[in-house]
Amino acid sequence: MPAIVRPIVLSLCVLAALAFLYATGGVAKPLATWHWIDVLEEGGTALLAAVWGLLVLASRPGGRVTRLLAGGLACIMFGSWADCMDEFWRVDKGAMWDKALEGLVPLGMLVLTAGMYYWRKEQAHLNEHLKKRERLFRSHRPFDRVTQLADAGYLREQLRREGEQGGPCALVLLDIDGFHRINREHGQPEGDRALQAVAHMLLLNLRNDDLLCRYAGDRFAVLMPGLELDEAHYAARHLCAMVGAMRHYAGARRVSISLRHDCAPARGAPDSLLADLCRRMDAA
Numbered sequence: 001m002p003a004i005v006r007p008i009v010l011s012l013c014v015l016a017a018l019a020f021l022y023a024t025g026g027v028a029k030p031l032a033t034w035h036w037i038d039v040l041e042e043g044g045t046a047l048l049a050a051v052w053g054l055l056v057l058a059s060r061p062g063g064r065v066t067r068l069l070a071g072g073l074a075c076i077m078f079g080s081w082a083d084c085m086d087e088f089w090r091v092d093k094g095a096m097w098d099k100a101l102e103g104l105v106p107l108g109m110l111v112l113t114a115g116m117y118y119w120r121k122e123q124a125h126l127n128e129h130l131k132k133r134e135r136l137f138r139s140h141r142p143f144d145r146v147t148q149l150a151d152a153g154y155l156r157e158q159l160r161r162e163g164e165q166g167g168p169c170a171l172v173l174l175d176i177d178g179f180h181r182i183n184r185e186h187g188q189p190e191g192d193r194a195l196q197a198v199a200h201m202l203l204l205n206l207r208n209d210d211l212l213c214r215y216a217g218d219r220f221a222v223l224m225p226g227l228e229l230d231e232a233h234y235a236a237r238h239l240c241a242m243v244g245a246m247r248h249y250a251g252a253r254r255v256s257i258s259l260r261h262d263c264a265p266a267r268g269a270p271d272s273l274l275a276d277l278c279r280r281m282d283a284a
Helices: 002-025 036-059 064-085 096-102 104-131 134-139 152-165 179-186 188-204 229-244 270-283
Strands: 169-176 211-216 219-225 248-250 253-255 259-265
Touching (some): 002 096, 096 104, 259 270
Antiparallel strands (some): 169 259
């Protein structure tokens, strides 16, 4: 909540400054000529725009979308407040500052529309990310404490299901090179952060139908329905390249993270398949 104090104080100062500007730059209208319906409509619009703007700032992280949404609502608030001030003070029709202030409402609507456009793109990106976890959400299984991914038990269950359905499917194992050094040199909390960063990067680069699990320790497993072995190798190399391109830091020090991988067709008993693939990974 303290982060909201500054925009609240700034908004109140601007509203007070606008009221002072009309009081000194215009002529007070007699009380009998005030249009109370207009006052309620324009003042209410300013109040609601202020509330919506504060809700946006309080509920969203900083960024372009937040700035556009809050900025558009701020323009609507100040423009509506200026319209409301016109009900109390008569301003010369040729006063350009009055026209400019009233023009804030359409400007605010334009900025707000741009914010909603980028907000829609942002939501589409988030929905795409969530779809990649959909198989895990549907099962209502507990998440891995560190990475929030499924565990090896869930992976075995999905391997059995894929085997029953038939059709091409590949299993990819990914292992972090020298992960023990990160824990030894930077501590376990930094090692957990590295696991989270790798999991996030992998999720961003998977297809919607792929399933990412934390198999054990620093080893991840990806189930890729519909892919033949050569296609899975290509996808795995892409995942390794994306993780290798990350800029991960432990404090002020950059930590280089790379992956190695192996693939196999997702056929046969899950335990035997995983054990054989792990032996190949360990021997590499």
